[in-house]
Amino acid sequence: MDRKSICTAIGIAILGTVILFFSTDHFQAFTAEQARRIDVLTNTPSVPTVTFEDSKSETFTFSDFHGKYILATYIYTSCGDVCPVVEMNFQSIYSQLPANILGEQLQLLSISFDTVRDTPHHLEQHREMFQADGIHWRMVRVPDQQELDLLLEQSGVIVIPVGNKFEHNAAFYLINPEGQLIKIFDYNSPNQVVNELKQILSF
Incomplete structure (x- = not known):
């Protein structure tokens, strides 16, 4: 040469x-997912005020948890691949949180994006499967499709219907008491989530 x-x-x-x-x-940011997480840390988007319905058919909004942190994940109950792993790891996080933190400073939500099939009945079965109390860790859906689409968009959650299934990304999402999305965690690192919560909530 x-x-x-x-x-x-x-x-x-x-x-x-x-x-x-x-x-x-x-x-x-070597992947779109990493770029999305960096963007969240930089811009801290506010989550939209949507109406949830839980496994007991009770309705509420994010504003009902004003003053508390919210740790959320997005799943659908008939998922047979990543969602069970996400929920098992969420259960691991849940089991490591002190009783005085749950409900007082922190709320856990598993949010289904399958509004048609994930009725309160199916959400209740899902709650029982993962031994959530239905109070401090609630299984919920967003019945209004437009509200759900906005929430997914603001959170950077990608959901693509493929037949009776969905292709989607998976993570844990931390929302601060002001309703801003401040952190996205890997779904397969529950101990990292707990350690971060210890720093934030001092337990």
Whole structure:
């Protein structure tokens, strides 16, 4: 390779590195999911005021938890792959939280995006399966599709119907007492979530 070719190759490599540096937010965002999480940390979007229905057919909104942190995840009860893992890890988090934190400073929500099939009856079966108390950890749905779509969009949750199933991303979402989404955790790192909550809630 002659001198000119070497200089050209070096120039291309440098240019590629510069492009990669800026397009990945200083090498932090190598995937769309990582980029989304960085965006949340940067912008802390407010969650929309939507109406939930839980496994007891009771309705409420995010504003009913004003002054508390909310840890949420998005699932559907007939999911046979990632959702059971998400919920088992949520159960692990739930079991490690002190009683004086649950309900007082923190609310847990498993939010179904399958509004048609996940009736209160199915949500109740799901609650029993994962031994949630239905008070401090509630299984809920958003009956209004437009409200659900807005919530998913604001939270960066991607849900794609495929036959009777859904392709979707999975994570744990932390909302602060002001109703802002401040952190997205890997669904397979429950201990990291607990450690972070210890720092925030001092337990």
